[in-house]
Amino acid sequence: MAAGTPGAGRVAQAEMRSANMGLLLRHLRAHGGRSRARLAQETGLSKATTSSLVTDLAQRGLVREGALERGGAVGRPGTTVALDGSGVAGIGIELAVDYASFTAVTLAGTVVREQVSPLDVAHLPLAEVLDRTATQLQRMIHSLAESGTRVAGITVSPPGIIDYASGSLRFAPNLGWRDVALVREYATRLSEPTPPIRLENDAKLAALAESVRFAREGVSDLVYLTGDVGVGAGIIADGALMRGWAGFSGEVGHLHLAPDDRPCNCGRTGCWETVVGLNALLESAAPAGDSLRDPGRPIEDRLYELRRRADAGDAPTLAALTAIAEHLAEGLAVLVDVLNPKAIVLGGYFAWFGAFIIPVAETRLQARALDAGNHARVVASELGLMAAARGGAFLALEDVFADPTLVPAGA
Amino acid sequence: MAAGTPGAGRVAQAEMRSANMGLLLRHLRAHGGRSRARLAQETGLSKATTSSLVTDLAQRGLVREGALERGGAVGRPGTTVALDGSGVAGIGIELAVDYASFTAVTLAGTVVREQVSPLDVAHLPLAEVLDRTATQLQRMIHSLAESGTRVAGITVSPPGIIDYASGSLRFAPNLGWRDVALVREYATRLSEPTPPIRLENDAKLAALAESVRFAREGVSDLVYLTGDVGVGAGIIADGALMRGWAGFSGEVGHLHLAPDDRPCNCGRTGCWETVVGLNALLESAAPAGDSLRDPGRPIEDRLYELRRRADAGDAPTLAALTAIAEHLAEGLAVLVDVLNPKAIVLGGYFAWFGAFIIPVAETRLQARALDAGNHARVVASELGLMAAARGGAFLALEDVFADPTLVPAGA
DNA sequence: CTTAATTAGTTAGGATGCTGTACGAACAAT
DNA sequence: ATTGTTCGTACAGCATCCTAACTAATTAAG
Numbered sequence: 001m002a003a004g005t006p007g008a009g010r011v012a013q014a015e016m017r018s019a020n021m022g023l024l025l026r027h028l029r030a031h032g033g034r035s036r037a038r039l040a041q042e043t044g045l046s047k048a049t050t051s052s053l054v055t056d057l058a059q060r061g062l063v064r065e066g067a068l069e070r071g072g073a074v075g076r077p078g079t080t081v082a083l084d085g086s087g088v089a090g091i092g093i094e095l096a097v098d099y100a101s102f103t104a105v106t107l108a109g110t111v112v113r114e115q116v117s118p119l120d121v122a123h124l125p126l127a128e129v130l131d132r133t134a135t136q137l138q139r140m141i142h143s144l145a146e147s148g149t150r151v152a153g154i155t156v157s158p159p160g161i162i163d164y165a166s167g168s169l170r171f172a173p174n175l176g177w178r179d180v181a182l183v184r185e186y187a188t189r190l191s192e193p194t195p196p197i198r199l200e201n202d203a204k205l206a207a208l209a210e211s212v213r214f215a216r217e218g219v220s221d222l223v224y225l226t227g228d229v230g231v232g233a234g235i236i237a238d239g240a241l242m243r244g245w246a247g248f249s250g251e252v253g254h255l256h257l258a259p260d261d262r263p264c265n266c267g268r269t270g271c272w273e274t275v276v277g278l279n280a281l282l283e284s285a286a287p288a289g290d291s292l293r294d295p296g297r298p299i300e301d302r303l304y305e306l307r308r309r310a311d312a313g314d315a316p317t318l319a320a321l322t323a324i325a326e327h328l329a330e331g332l333a334v335l336v337d338v339l340n341p342k343a344i345v346l347g348g349y350f351a352w353f354g355a356f357i358i359p360v361a362e363t364r365l366q367a368r369a370l371d372a373g374n375h376a377r378v379v380a381s382e383l384g385l386m387a388a389a390r391g392g393a394f395l396a397l398e399d400v401f402a403d404p405t406l407v408p409a410g411a
Numbered sequence: 412m413a414a415g416t417p418g419a420g421r422v423a424q425a426e427m428r429s430a431n432m433g434l435l436l437r438h439l440r441a442h443g444g445r446s447r448a449r450l451a452q453e454t455g456l457s458k459a460t461t462s463s464l465v466t467d468l469a470q471r472g473l474v475r476e477g478a479l480e481r482g483g484a485v486g487r488p489g490t491t492v493a494l495d496g497s498g499v500a501g502i503g504i505e506l507a508v509d510y511a512s513f514t515a516v517t518l519a520g521t522v523v524r525e526q527v528s529p530l531d532v533a534h535l536p537l538a539e540v541l542d543r544t545a546t547q548l549q550r551m552i553h554s555l556a557e558s559g560t561r562v563a564g565i566t567v568s569p570p571g572i573i574d575y576a577s578g579s580l581r582f583a584p585n586l587g588w589r590d591v592a593l594v595r596e597y598a599t600r601l602s603e604p605t606p607p608i609r610l611e612n613d614a615k616l617a618a619l620a621e622s623v624r625f626a627r628e629g630v631s632d633l634v635y636l637t638g639d640v641g642v643g644a645g646i647i648a649d650g651a652l653m654r655g656w657a658g659f660s661g662e663v664g665h666l667h668l669a670p671d672d673r674p675c676n677c678g679r680t681g682c683w684e685t686v687v688g689l690n691a692l693l694e695s696a697a698p699a700g701d702s703l704r705d706p707g708r709p710i711e712d713r714l715y716e717l718r719r720r721a722d723a724g725d726a727p728t729l730a731a732l733t734a735i736a737e738h739l740a741e742g743l744a745v746l747v748d749v750l751n752p753k754a755i756v757l758g759g760y761f762a763w764f765g766a767f768i769i770p771v772a773e774t775r776l777q778a779r780a781l782d783a784g785n786h787a788r789v790v791a792s793e794l795g796l797m798a799a800a801r802g803g804a805f806l807a808l809e810d811v812f813a814d815p816t817l818v819p820a821g822a
Numbered sequence: 823c824t825t826a827a828t829t830a831g832t833t834a835g836g837a838t839g840c841t842g843t844a845c846g847a848a849c850a851a852t
Numbered sequence: 853a854t855t856g857t858t859c860g861t862a863c864a865g866c867a868t869c870c871t872a873a874c875t876a877a878t879t880a881a882g
Contacts, residue, residue: 010455011422011430013838013869019422020840037859044421046841051860068848075858076848221656233749237653237660244648244751245632245787251748256741256779257667268779330667337662338644338749340655368667368679376656424840424867431869448830457870462831479877486829487877 014405020045021053021404025062028083029109029401030215035069035078054081060407061087061150062107062400083108088400088407089149091140091195092392093133094157094202097122097174100133102140103386105393106149107400109212113140116385121159122175134189141190150407153196153396155205156182157388162199164247169199173265198395202226203250205391207234208241209383210345212394215239223341224381225252225332227348229278234391235339253277257330275327278349281306285320303352310356321356328357329364336369336376347381354380425816431456432464432815436473439494440520440812441626446480446489465492471818472498472561473518473811494519499811499818500560502551502606503803504544505568505613508533508585511544513551514797516804517560518811520623524551527796532570533586545600552601561818564607564807566616567593568799573610575658580610584676609806613637614661616802618645619652620794621756623805626650634752635792636663636743638759640689645802646750664688668741686738689760692717696731714763721767732767739768740775747780747787758792765791 011019020043027043028034034042040050057063066080085108094101098120104113117136121129141151158180160172167183183197207224214222220239226232233250235242242249253273254266262274274280278299285306286292292302309317332344350357362378369376383390400406422430431454438454439445445453451461468474477491496519505512509531515524528547532540552562569591571583578594594608618635625633631650637643644661646653653660664684665677673685685691689710696717697703703713720728743755761768773789780787794801811817 010434011427011869012456013427013840016422016424016427016868017839023421035859045423047860048842048862049840052839069859070849073858074850074856076860078859219656235749237648237655238651240649242648242653242750245630245753246751248751249648249749251751255745255748334666334745335749337666338646338660338746339653340657340659340662342656422840427839427868446830458831459833459871460869462833463869480830481878483879484829485827485879487831487879489830 017053017056018403018405020049021057022402024050024053024057025083025107025401025404028063028081029107029212033066033080033082036081037078039081056409057404058084059409060404062404062407085110085112086147086149088152088397089113089144090152090393090396090400091137091154092157092205092389092394092396093137093154094205094386094388094392095121095129095133096159099385100129100136101386101389102136103389103393104140104144104149104151105390105397107397111386111390111393112147112149113144114386114389115140126177126180130185130189134186137186138190141195151195151396152400152407153198154186155198155200155392155395156186157200157202157205157392158182159202162201162247164199164243167197167199196396196399198392200392200395201232201234201247201250202388203232203234204241204243205234205389205395206347206381206383206387207236207250207345207391208394209387209391210381211236211239211241214343214345219342221339221341222343222345223250223335223339224345224347224387225335225350227276227278227346227350227352229273231273231276231331233335235341237339252331252335255331255334257334258327272327272331276324276331280327281320281324281349284323285309285317287316303349307352310353318356321353322360324353325357325360326364329361329368332361332365332376332378333368336365341376343377343379345379345381347383347387351380351382351384426814428464428467429814429816431460432468433813435461435464435468436494436518436812436815439474439492440518440623444477444491444493447492448489450492467820468815469495470820471815473815473818496521496523497558497560499563499808500524500555501563501804501807501811502548502565503568503616503800503805503807504548504565505616505797505799505803506532506540506544507570510796511540511547512797512800513547514800514804515551515555515560515562516801516808518808522797522801523558523560524555525797525800526551537588537591541596541600545597548597549601552606562606562807563811563818564609565597566609566611566803566806567597568611568613568616568803569593570613573612573658575610575654578608578610606807607810609803611803611806612643612645612658612661613799614643614645615652615654616645616800616806617758617792617794617798618647618661618756618802619805620798620802621792622647622650622652625754625756630753632750632752633754633756634661634746634750635756635758635798636746636761638687638689638757638761638763640684642684642687642742644746646752648750663742663746666742666745668745669738683738683742687735687742691738692731692735692760695734696720696728698727714760718763721764729767732764733771735764736768736771737775740772740779743772743776743787743789744779747776752787754788754790756790756792758794758798762791762793762795 036050040047063081064084066082069078085106089104089106092103100119101116105111158169161170163170168181186197187194203226210224222236224234231253233252235250254271256270257272258270258275260270263269264271264274358378447461451458474492475495477493480489496517500515500517503514511530512527569580572581574581579592597608598605614637621635633647635645642664644663646661665682667681668683669681669686671681674680675682675685769789
């Protein structure tokens with residue numbers, strides 16, 4: 001229920017039809033396959049119009065007929081109409097410090113391609129990173145085309161600050177990159193016709209990925225929290241991704257919620273990251289000299305090791321996780337009071353240690369956040385490393401859900 | 412630029428027309444009166460359609476023709492079309508602890524009625540408060556009808572927690588009211604036909620009121636902060652009022668941002684309110700025994716007195732205001748990092764002492780909030796006590812801006 | 823002062839999309 | 853086999869918007 005009536009844009013006949021086609025598509029996404037008659041009744045469109053629109057959508061390869069609905073009820077059974085999982089897909093790419101992940105998701109929400117490639121993004125020359133990832137991308141597009149799947153769009157999630165207007169990465173502190181026109185760079189490296197390319201922040205994309213899952217449960221207000229060395233939030237408010245004025249909403253890692261004796265990389269002290277970031281966990285869980293604090297050792301190894309210790313009931317590890325959870329709750333309380341989400345989804349290493357962190361964080365949160373009888377549920381993300389890429393694929397598909405006529409009929 | 416494609420609803424012929432009429436109306440609100448030709452060009456509608464829609468809007472009394480646009484340019488001058496300030500108005504009511512304020516605002520944004528009535532809401536019986544305010548309301552509706560102005564809707568802002576689904580006040584701590592079905596109570600007390608009645612939180616309404624002003628400057632992301640004994644925020648994100656899952660977004664008064672030696676009325680310690688609420692100012696600005704701390708003295712008197720001292724350069728007063736500003740900045744930094752607004756509008760006593768508070772708060776904020784080269788502007792609200800009522804009137808008018816056909820043509 | 827050029831607004835005709843009604847199709851119940 | 857119900861489609865009708873042509877009002881130029 002949004003107020004303020006933000007500009008809805010002109011409505012002409014053509015837009016009317018595409019808007020209604022989008023309505024059907026989104027209804028199918030949210031509620032699953034169903035008969036034309038039910039679609040008509042539930043969306044408010046007439047049966048005749050629904051029929052016509054479904055035919056149109058089918059010609060574009062976006063929906064297809066399924067089994068007959070033999071519900072045992074009287075009357076003629078309806079033929080199920082469902083999203084077609086082969087016609088169109090979106091691609092999401094996440095560039096991290098030491099790997100690049102690629103995902104392709106169809107309109108039906110099925111992941112049809114997924115790969116994580118180790119890539120020393122931080123040390124390789126920029127051009128080489130772009131060349132290599134663009135090649136992988138091109139290969140994925142070709143491979144999808146061979147299966148008869150069009151790519152509706154591509155979303156790239158770089159590890160840094162994005163300038164949305166120019167489609168460039170303004171600054172990536174961990175890579176040392178500055179003002180890289182990523183959209184243009186990829187567009188020139190891909191063969192024509194190039195699908196639309198976007199940039200978006202990893203936390204926002206992960207939130208979007210989760211929002212698709214939660215929308216089915218009727219949750220349209222949620223917060224996703226990334227858990228890594230840094231911490232960031234993605235906010236879904238009233239079903240839509242919230243970006244803020246310049247796209248910097250959810251920059252919660254440097255909230256001033258910790259004691260001022262903790263210096264932060266940002267130059268200030270007392271940032272939330274310093275007590276809930278991954279380094280805080282590693283430092284408090286392991287004594288100096290412990291191999292967990294060896295920067296040369298792969299981070300995944302260390303996390304596995306830490307989980308083994310936690311599972312085994314190792315006291316210092318459990319104490320460290322509890323401390324993290326308590327500090328985490330402080331920030332979650334802020335997010336709950338400000339945003340009133342229905343769910344908080346924890347990602348990154350928070351999810352990895354969810355069983356240890358969430359119970360503590362949740363009780364602590366309920367004690368601290370304003371209780372209006374509406375607690376936010378805290379859950380662990382199940383998307384793991386692929387969350388951002390997955391969300392990127394979803395974002396790329398949003399265009400199609402908004403205007404299905406973007407996909408030509410001849411497919 | 413919203414993503415996530417929240418359900419846009421069915422588009423039928425009738426809705427197409429009303430949607431386009433709303434588009435014109437909102438364009439006129441945002442950009443002021445202009446010719447049909449300019450409207451057509453700027454909205455993307457054709458000249459013919461624009462002409463037809465404008466005629467329709469005029470018949471409903473929503474727009475009217477104005478002067479000729481003699482811009483000195485060649486060609487036939489256009490006749491200005493502008494929002495009609497006499498046809499339709501919205502009414503907002505704020506129930507506070509010791510007064511009730513009423514505002515009527517026309518479609519053109521002009522305040523045509525405004526009254527603040529002292530009313531001992533906290534001690535009078537509920538029925539009497541409702542009777543008296545309903546009578547005033549009815550009188551205002553009549554008076555507007557005599558001037559030929561229809562009331563499109565009424566928004567009531569009660570000082571407590573709202574249950575939107577049932578249209579009732581769930582709990583008002585300062586009044587001791589519980590579960591009062593305000594919408595129904597007012598509806599039964601008003602003579603037919605009753606305009607639609609809504610409830611909304613004061614901070615959210617104030618934010619909405621400010622958003623109308625700021626929208627003209629292209630600001631679609633802002634936060635309004637109420638400054639009273641309690642503190643609350645209203646959030647406008649991407650032009651729309653953000654409510655959160657259950658309508659409790661912006662409950663920032665109890666953020667844990669103060670030292671834990673400050674007990675709060677809510678039973679916890681360290682709430683932001685305890686260091687930026689009005690009581691914090693009065694206590695730190697005046698020594699025990701000072702008349703400023705006399706609860707029997709009207710609060711307005713005390714605020715005037717305090718401002719006199721500040722204007723005169725009284726050191727303890729200035730020190731107290733600076734301390735408030737510094738604590739204020741802590742919370743503003745939270746709001747900036749989470750929401751990335753373009754503007755923060757300070758209301759209540761923050762605005763009253765804006766000249767002393769804002770410069771300090773702003774520099775402090777810039778030091779603390781994440782700097783992505785996009786500072787949020789901090790400004791004082793100019794709406795004073797009427798902010799919430801004004802926003803309520805705007806909210807009531809939103810229906811008309813969304814669907815102008817709600818207003819019958821025969822008016 | 824007259825004519826051309828330019829822009830505003832209106833009217834007529836055409837195209838498009840949605841709706842209501844009617845009808846055949848497919849099934850359950852009797 | 854018949855009846856009643858529901859699904860999906862076909863067709864006529866209607867509302868809307870758009871394009872194109874036209875009139876109206878003004879400036880600029882000869």
